[in-house]
Amino acid sequence: METADLMLFPETYDIQLAECVQEDYRVFAQTIMQNSLSFKERIDAHKAIVGSCEELPPLEEEHQYRCDLDNDGAVEHYNKSIWEPSNMGTHESLILYGDGEGIEHVQDAIEAVKGRPIMMWVEPFAEENVVNVISLTGLHDFEVTGLLLHGADYKTMYRITADVTYGVKCEIRSPMNIIE
Numbered sequence: 404m405e406t407a408d409l410m411l412f413p414e415t416y417d418i419q420l421a422e423c424v425q426e427d428y429r430v431f432a433q434t435i436m437q438n439s440l441s442f443k444e445r446i447d448a449h450k451a452i453v454g455s456c457e458e459l460p461p462l463e464e465e466h467q468y469r470c471d472l473d474n475d476g477a478v479e480h481y482n483k484s485i486w487e488p489s490n491m492g493t494h495e496s497l498i499l500y501g502d503g504e505g506i507e508h509v510q511d512a513i514e515a516v517k518g519r520p521i522m523m524w525v526e527p528f529a530e531e532n533v534v535n536v537i538s539l540t541g542l543h544d545f546e547v548t549g550l551l552l553h554g555a556d557y558k559t560m561y562r563i564t565a566d567v568t569y570g571v572k573c574e575i576r577s578p579m580n581i582i583e
Contacts, residue, residue: 495521512550
């Protein structure tokens with residue numbers, strides 16, 4: 404008797420700019436959107452995404468990154484990583500901690516995004532820093548949300564959605580020949 408194993412895999416993504424609150428952010432958001440699959444590949448490989456305005460200090464320092472996250476003129480020092488669970492009852496997620504009031508502001512803003520935040524990075528636009536958050540909204544579906552912070556206040560500037568279409572892979576198994 405032969406058996407068949409059917410496996411779903413992400414075949415294509417429908418990527419859309421679902422929301423953009425200011426027209427002058429549209430081109431910037433579209434650039435992020437064009438790179439969204441490469442961002443997803445990085446998190447699937449459990450690698451950090453480093454924004455162009457995030458500085459990496461010398462290795463002997465306690466925190467990995469430096470950046471003015473909340474546009475208040477003070478540089479925050481922080482670590483970010485993908486927390487990997489040790490059991491099937493929990494999910495991977497973003498771990499963000501560090502020094503500076505801006506860390507709390509970013510954590511509050513990240514809690515408001517749709518889905519389960521998995522990574523963040525910071526890019527400059529219009530002389531301000533935009534915090535980008537990639538979050539999982541399904542097994543392979545995801546969103547990228549661009550947040551603009553001013554101290555404790557934040558605004559969602561754009562939201563990019565990526566909805567997966569699955570393909571099916573079929574593997575046929577034949578019984579092993581038993582020799583007596």
